[in-house]
Amino acid sequence: MSSLIQLNEEALRCAIGKEFTSGIQKLGKPTVEKWVIRPGMEFASPNIWWGDTSKTRYDSYGGGPHEGLDFALAQKVDTRPFQAGLQGLGVSTLLRGRVLWRFDDLVGDTLIVASDYQSQGYRFLVQYSHIDSQAAPVGSAVELGQNLGTIKRSDNLKSVTASHLHVSTAFLNEDLVATPDSSVTFDHWLQWESSGKLHYLDPLSLVAPEVRAAQFIIGSEAKSPIARLVSTGSSRDDRAAIRRVLARAFPGIQSLNAKNAEAAKELTDSDSILVSNNRELWKIEYTGNLQIPSTLELSGYGFKFLVDTISLIEYANANI
Numbered sequence: 001m002s003s004l005i006q007l008n009e010e011a012l013r014c015a016i017g018k019e020f021t022s023g024i025q026k027l028g029k030p031t032v033e034k035w036v037i038r039p040g041m042e043f044a045s046p047n048i049w050w051g052d053t054s055k056t057r058y059d060s061y062g063g064g065p066h067e068g069l070d071f072a073l074a075q076k077v078d079t080r081p082f083q084a085g086l087q088g089l090g091v092s093t094l095l096r097g098r099v100l101w102r103f104d105d106l107v108g109d110t111l112i113v114a115s116d117y118q119s120q121g122y123r124f125l126v127q128y129s130h131i132d133s134q135a136a137p138v139g140s141a142v143e144l145g146q147n148l149g150t151i152k153r154s155d156n157l158k159s160v161t162a163s164h165l166h167v168s169t170a171f172l173n174e175d176l177v178a179t180p181d182s183s184v185t186f187d188h189w190l191q192w193e194s195s196g197k198l199h200y201l202d203p204l205s206l207v208a209p210e211v212r213a214a215q216f217i218i219g220s221e222a223k224s225p226i227a228r229l230v231s232t233g234s235s236r237d238d239r240a241a242i243r244r245v246l247a248r249a250f251p252g253i254q255s256l257n258a259k260n261a262e263a264a265k266e267l268t269d270s271d272s273i274l275v276s277n278n279r280e281l282w283k284i285e286y287t288g289n290l291q292i293p294s295t296l297e298l299s300g301y302g303f304k305f306l307v308d309t310i311s312l313i314e315y316a317n318a319n320i
């Protein structure tokens with residue numbers, strides 16, 4: 001089966017590569033200059049929640065390696081540090097087709113768009129997840145670059161995941177394309193994958209190499225000089241709130257929290273930042289390699305100021 005799919009991949013690139021590349025060039029415009037793909041955001045990553053290597057996708061929800069590519073972090077037009085918080089950003093189609101299904105993915109909607117491309121009993125599909133998809137009703141035809149909706153704000157208080165668009169590209173057994181919308185859920189996708197009826201491909205493999213190089217920051221260039229953000233606060237809720245803010249603002253950097261400063265210090269290493277909060281005062285400390293004042297105290301500015309300060313530290317260190 002995998003060799004069949006590999007053969008299909010070559011033919012697929014010839015058939016839709018140009019259009020898909022053009023769709024990628026339009027995505028996020030005019031806001032986004034380049035997409036930043038950190039470990040965990042790339043296709044086939046075994047880990048869930050970027051930067052958290054303690055949990056695999058299988059442990060979390062029974063899934064295999066990452067089924068697609070996450071658009072969670074960007075270098076925006078006119079700004080230099082990488083930025084997350086992409087909720088509300090418009091999501092445009094990467095390939096023309098027909099909206100086949102819509103289902104709930106716990107963050108937002110997943111839309112499955114069936115392309116016209118078919119090969120050896122399989123249909124090529126594009127999946128867009130974690131979006132607010134009101135702009136594209138099920139059954140409607142969509143053109144290349146057409147608006148599908150926006151990236152949904154991640155409101156789940158238990159989740160530390162930044163708002164992002166997940167894109168999968170896949171071949172699905174043609175017989176299943178006729179399945180009515182109302183009966184398809186996320187669980188079907190897990191089942192179809194494990195039973196060999198659904199085959200995922202790396203979306204980036206369908207993008208022309210020169211556009212991939214121009215529009216994506218991948219690998220060591222995408223990595224932050226900060227390895228870990230460790231937070232501690234006066235109450236459990238405080239700690240959870242800090243961790244959530246840091247994890248959402250800095251996807252791909254491991255974020256942890258600890259009961260007290262002592263325990264937090266044990267979690268840090270030479271590339272970590274320790275953030276503590278006693279309700280009135282933020283304190284940022286580090287433990288070695290990062291170029292920042294030895295202690296940095298910020299008073300009364302809230303989370304936004306904390307995030308901006310860490311962004312500046314991150315950017316300054318990335319450019320040393």
Ligand SMILES: [Zn+2]
Pocket residue numbers: 066067068069070166167
């Ligand atoms: Zn994803």
